[in-house]
Amino acid sequence: MKYVALVYYQEQIINAMSDQAWHDLNQECIAGVERLTTNGNYLAGQALQPIETATTVRVRDGETLISDGPFAETKEQLAGFYLLEAHDLNEALQLASRIPPARLGSIEVRPVRELPPKTDTGASL
Amino acid sequence: MSAETLCIDSLYRDHSRRVQATLIRLLGDFELAEEAMQDAFVAAVQQWPTSGEPDNPTAWLIRTGYHCGIDQIRQRSTARRRAHLLLPADEALEIDDAAIEDDALRLLFTCCHPSLSMEARIALTLREMCGLATEQVASALLMKPTTLAQRIVRAKRKIRDARIPYAVPAQEELPERLPDVLQVVYLVFNEGYSRSSGASVVDISLTREALRLGEELARLLPRGEVFGLMALMRLSDARRDARQDSTGELVTLDAQDRRLWHQEDISTGITWLEQALALSPTGYYTLQASIAAVHAQANNAEQTDWGRIVRLYDALCRRFPSPILALNRAVAIAMNGAPATGLQLLDDISHHPQLSRYHLFHAAKADLLRRLGKREAARGAYQQALLLTTLGPEKRFLLRRLTELEQLT
Incomplete structure (x- = not known):
């Protein structure tokens, strides 16, 4: 079963970190990914640039609306994600609890929804 | 006719929960398992009068339910998704009693899984573990x-x-996961014991369900903390008839008529507590039960061993720091002959948001102020407590105290 672990934290906290602390956190994440990979739990993942770089796209009545910033202004911002392979939710939660930023912010764990197989006719909306 | 109905009812009561718990494991789906269980009972009612009751009715019902469930899967269009479950229906199904016992625990740990909301955990536990109908659970939870x-x-x-796995946590995970289950059982008990809103203070049925759950858990998972929770619930429940007077008014612990305490519940509670204390480490519920036991063994509030209660609260606050425990500790210190110290401790923690909105914090403070002769301040604290409670009897109790205070001036 595949789970996505979405990493959230307050960017303020990260910005206030010393260079050394930031460096250590990154190294810890790299080591964590190596461990997950060795154990066969790591499928994919990326760290994200800060939210100032985010752009939100919506399409309403055929019109594309583009706005600066993340979809919702929240206290914690999405900082990255992991795509994990885990036997069940307990294992996924246990893996997520070892993601270093879990100590600073929060990790949302969600099962991946498999899309149904593509149909031959092709959907016409 | 009525004898037959009774027979089906008792059959259902005796077997349905275990059959359901095992079918969930075998079929891998709560809803499917419930339908399959209903089918199995229908089959039993049709077949047993002529074929006679089987030697092991639970196993018969599980096997029959399993086959019904497999048939269901075959018929459904979603069968593809459960292809892994399509075992040959006549394959000999291993059913041993130990596995069935474990299924009750699997079900309980699943219903109490921390990834579900607390409301959902309580509802699921009452529905699936206690076997209550949806309407019964709804009315119990208002x-x-x-x-x-x-x-x-x-x-x-x-x-x-x-x-969410249908599994009992491994030994090494158990210390972390058991509190989730105990908390749900204790919340069910408290939901029955003291309503957060409503007309009456005691609802017998939820406390009974919690005690039954606790007993089953103690049998399946004999851990110190499970015994400690059983002790705490029994010792609290022993006071049920003294908590309200004949007119439904709330009576505080110090004013309760202790002749109304149920001695048989107290001795059962003490026995649970002794079993809990024999196993280390001594956990949260065992310490709370130890406090309840000190109260249960005292003839009145004055003769209570408050020194021992203070020491037990010291241990609780050290290991499980919380503002509510700090409040209780301060009250115990006040009762132990130091009301001024108790009041000072209450002032020290009054800034905590969890306490400033808690009516019992203000009621406790008012009580200490009253005893120290500070009437004006006591009046203010009682009024603050009144603003914060919604429970009828508690409101009237506070009003009574306020009136008494007026009469003194």
Whole structure:
């Protein structure tokens, strides 16, 4: 079963970190990914640039609306994600609890929804 | 006719929960297991009068339910998704009693999984573990049946889609996971014991369900903390008839008529506590039960061993720091002959948001102020407590104290 672990934290906290602390956190994440990979739990993942770089796209009545910033202004911002392979939710939660930023912010764990197989006719909306 | 109905009822009562718990494991789906269980009972009612009751009725019902469930899967268009379950229906199904026992625990740990909301955990536990009907659970929790049904459906969907495992945690995970289960059982007990809103203070049925759950858990998982919770619930429940007077008014512990305490519940509680204390480490519920035992063994509030209660609260606050425990500790210190110290301790923690909105914090403070002769301040604190409570008897109790205070001036 595949789970996505979405990493959230307050960017303020990260910005206030010393260079050394930031460096250590990154190294810890790299080591964590190596461990997950060795154990066969790591499928994919990326760290994200800060939210100032985010752009939100919506399409309403055929019109594309583009706005600066993340979809919702929240206290914690999405900082990255992991795509994990885990036997069940307990294992996924246990893996997520070892993601270093879990100590600073929060990790949302969600099962991946498999899309149904593509149909031959092709959907016409 | 009525004898027959009775027979089906008792059959259902005796076997349905275990059959359901095992079918969930075998079929991998709560809803399917419930339908399959119903089918199995229908088959039993049709067949047993002529074929006679089988030697092991539970195993018969599980096997029959399993085959019904497999048939269901075959008939459904969603069969593809459960292809891994399509075992040959006549394959000999291993059913041993130990596995069935474990299924009750699996079900309980799944219903109490921390990834479900607390409301969902309580609803699921009452529905699946206690075998109550949706309408019964709804009325016990003062909810609309449709709202409750929705909550249960959502929880079951999450169990299935997020793949919450149907498993008893491994030995090394148990210390971390057991508190989740104990908390749900204790919340069910408290929901019955003291309503957060409503007309009456005691609802017998939820406390009874919690005690039954606790007993089953103690049998399946004989851990110190499980015994400690049983002790705490028994010792609290022993006071049920003294908590309200004949007119439904709330009576505080120090003013309760201790002749109304149920001695048989107290001695059962003490026995549970002794069993809990024999096993280390001494946990949260065991310490709370130890405090309840000191009260239970005292003839009145004055003769209570408050020194021992203070020491027990010291231990609780050290290991499980919380503002509510700090409040109780301060009150115990006040009762132990130091009301001024108790009041000072209450002032020290009064800034905590959890306490400033808690009516019992202000009531405790008012009580100490009253005893120290500070009437004006006491009046203010009682009024603050009144603003914060919604429970009828508690409101009237505070009003009574306020009136007494006026009469003194």
